[in-house]
Amino acid sequence: MRRLFENKAFVIALITVVLIALIGFSAIPGSPLSGLTKPVSIIIDPIQSVFQKIGTKISDFYSAIAEGMEIRKENEQLRAEIAELEYQVQQGDEARIRWEELKTAFSIQDTFENYHIHGASILTRESDEWFSVIRVNVGTDTGIDVGKASYAVVDARMNLVGRVMSTDVNSSKILPILHEGFMVSAKVNVVNGAIVLVTGDIILKNEGLCLVTRIPSNIVLNPGDELVTSGEGGLFPAGIPIGVIESFDNSDPDNPTATLRPYVEISSIKDVFIMVQNTEEWLAENEKQQQSESSGEESSEDIPNDSIVTEPNLTDNTASESGEESA
Amino acid sequence: MNKKERARQIIIYALYITSFCCIQVTFSRVFHLFGRTCDFMLVFVVLAGYLFGTVDGMVVGAIVGVFRDYFSGPVITGMNRQPIALMGVGVLSFFYIGLVSSLLFRKKFRRKYNLSFLQVAILSLIYYSLGHIVSWVYLTVSGSLVHYHSLRYIVFSSILPQTFVNLLAAFPMLLLLRFAGPYKKGVRSSLVDGYSVEDRKWQSI
Numbered sequence: 001m002r003r004l005f006e007n008k009a010f011v012i013a014l015i016t017v018v019l020i021a022l023i024g025f026s027a028i029p030g031s032p033l034s035g036l037t038k039p040v041s042i043i044i045d046p047i048q049s050v051f052q053k054i055g056t057k058i059s060d061f062y063s064a065i066a067e068g069m070e071i072r073k074e075n076e077q078l079r080a081e082i083a084e085l086e087y088q089v090q091q092g093d094e095a096r097i098r099w100e101e102l103k104t105a106f107s108i109q110d111t112f113e114n115y116h117i118h119g120a121s122i123l124t125r126e127s128d129e130w131f132s133v134i135r136v137n138v139g140t141d142t143g144i145d146v147g148k149a150s151y152a153v154v155d156a157r158m159n160l161v162g163r164v165m166s167t168d169v170n171s172s173k174i175l176p177i178l179h180e181g182f183m184v185s186a187k188v189n190v191v192n193g194a195i196v197l198v199t200g201d202i203i204l205k206n207e208g209l210c211l212v213t214r215i216p217s218n219i220v221l222n223p224g225d226e227l228v229t230s231g232e233g234g235l236f237p238a239g240i241p242i243g244v245i246e247s248f249d250n251s252d253p254d255n256p257t258a259t260l261r262p263y264v265e266i267s268s269i270k271d272v273f274i275m276v277q278n279t280e281e282w283l284a285e286n287e288k289q290q291q292s293e294s295s296g297e298e299s300s301e302d303i304p305n306d307s308i309v310t311e312p313n314l315t316d317n318t319a320s321e322s323g324e325e326s327a
Numbered sequence: 328m329n330k331k332e333r334a335r336q337i338i339i340y341a342l343y344i345t346s347f348c349c350i351q352v353t354f355s356r357v358f359h360l361f362g363r364t365c366d367f368m369l370v371f372v373v374l375a376g377y378l379f380g381t382v383d384g385m386v387v388g389a390i391v392g393v394f395r396d397y398f399s400g401p402v403i404t405g406m407n408r409q410p411i412a413l414m415g416v417g418v419l420s421f422f423y424i425g426l427v428s429s430l431l432f433r434k435k436f437r438r439k440y441n442l443s444f445l446q447v448a449i450l451s452l453i454y455y456s457l458g459h460i461v462s463w464v465y466l467t468v469s470g471s472l473v474h475y476h477s478l479r480y481i482v483f484s485s486i487l488p489q490t491f492v493n494l495l496a497a498f499p500m501l502l503l504l505r506f507a508g509p510y511k512k513g514v515r516s517s518l519v520d521g522y523s524v525e526d527r528k529w530q531s532i
Contacts, residue, residue: 008381012385012426015422016419016422019415019418019422020415020419022414022415023413023416023419026411026412026414026415027413029405029409029411033414036414037396037414040393040397041397044345044398047345047349048349048352048398051346051349051350051353052353123353124349124352124353125352125353125355125356125399126364126399127352127364127366127368127395127399128364128455129458129485130401130416130458130462131395131396131398131399131417132402133399133400133402133412135352135398135399166412173399173400173412175402179402179410180404181402181403181404181410182410183408202474202475202476203474203476203480206484211473
């Protein structure tokens with residue numbers, strides 16, 4: 001036995017077999033092997049975040065120099081605008097309170113009302129053509145677990161970026177919209193719009209485009225038509241903007257296809273937002289937090305409770321605003 | 328190898344592996360030329376195998392592969408059209424890159440530093456060619472191949488520019504391994520594959 005392990009060829013063959021078995025087992029959906037990366041993430045993530053912080057500081061430093069002159073001009077303009085905006089903010093606050101009242105009164109269905117949002121920074125990008133998923137800095141420690149639910153990922157304007165593929169302790173892998181393994185059921189954003197399938201494509205991704213298939217044969221898509229998530233399949237909530245049609249190919253009448261240019265430009269975004277469906281536990285916890293915040297403010301500033309509009313955090317605020325827009 | 332040399336080897340390899348892997352995936356847009364990103368991970372494994380032998384090549388390759396899988400592991404489409412993240416593909420690929428790099432042309436090249444560029448070019452060509460072939464075969468076998476890149480694109484927009492940017496990345500890495508590498512004077516005195524450096528024809532600059 002010992003002699004066998006002294007044989008280099010045998011050791012290499014053994015390692016190869018073990019690795020092939022590992023790849024095979026990891027390909028089984030729901031494989032427990034996906035948990036193997038968790039110990040690795042504990043070691044690698046802090047190291048990687050150091051590199052990211054260094055990079056951010058360097059880039060901020062250069063940006064500060066390059067943009068200094070521009071910022072000075074902008075500053076003057078902004079000062080003039082501030083005065084005007086302050087007045088608008090006062091009006092906006094009143095309008096918002098009014099909106100909340102109306103919403104409660106008429107039970108308006110907010111599209112993303114059942115979701116809250118976690119902001120995340122992109123840690124790593126693709127390595128090459130085949131190793132091309134993105135890693136972000138939120139994981140199971142913030143309650144995101146792909147074993148329990150699916151998560152849509154959007155940018156700051158609520159445009160679809162991709163979906164969460166796997167989660168580790170404090171980071172997650174995102175499958176971007178342009179990846180050939182990505183697919184989402186979409187609909188044309190008009191009343192009774194056609195349902196189609198948007199997928200990543202190995203060739204089109206180099207041009208920043210997606211492929212649109214399963215277009216009903218009686219439907220013609222025009223350049224500029226907007227597609228949003230349809231909500232079918234349950235992976236993505238309905239109504240998230242995906243992109244606009246770039247071209248339509250009806251050369252095969254039974255199987256028309258189109259290309260879609262996503263709104264999101266993945267190469268330029270630094271932060272993404274993960275949409276998490278509200279659970280009863282989260283709602284209870286959030287309510288408790290809001291109550292404690294409002295009672296704290298009340299006791300310290302002695303402001304009447306009716307005038308306080310509580311927002312859990314900035315990201316939740318984003319979701320609420322976007323939801324309102326969609327509604 | 329005494330304790331001091333062993334410590335130097337481990338510390339420097341650990342430092343370089345984490346640095347190159349993190350730099351590649353964090354600053355991919357900075358090291359972006361001709362539409363391709365410098366593949367520091369690949370180049371480092373090739374150089375480690377070529378300059379310092381089979382064991383170094385395989386071990387460094389496997390560790391770099393873990394980083395590759397962790398940061399941006401490949402995703403395939405499963406039977407129910409659901410994407411599945413694979414594990415171990417990077418480890419297997421880079422393990423073999425380290426192994427092949429340490430064995431390929433070792434008698435002809437004699438691990439000379441100036442010929443390491445040629446080794447990087449050869450291994451880059453092999454890796455990206457095999458990547459396209461495996462990708463095409465997988466898509467064909469799984470029935471999900473709608474269309475694939477043209478041969479012209481593969482050669483002139485993928486493999487050749489990638490090889491070129493890898494060669495650019497090889498230059499500073501080679502200097503680091505020579506003057507601040509895991510072994511004194513950039514030479515591993517007792518190469519594990521049985522060849523000595525006594526004839527002075529090995530690893531000369």
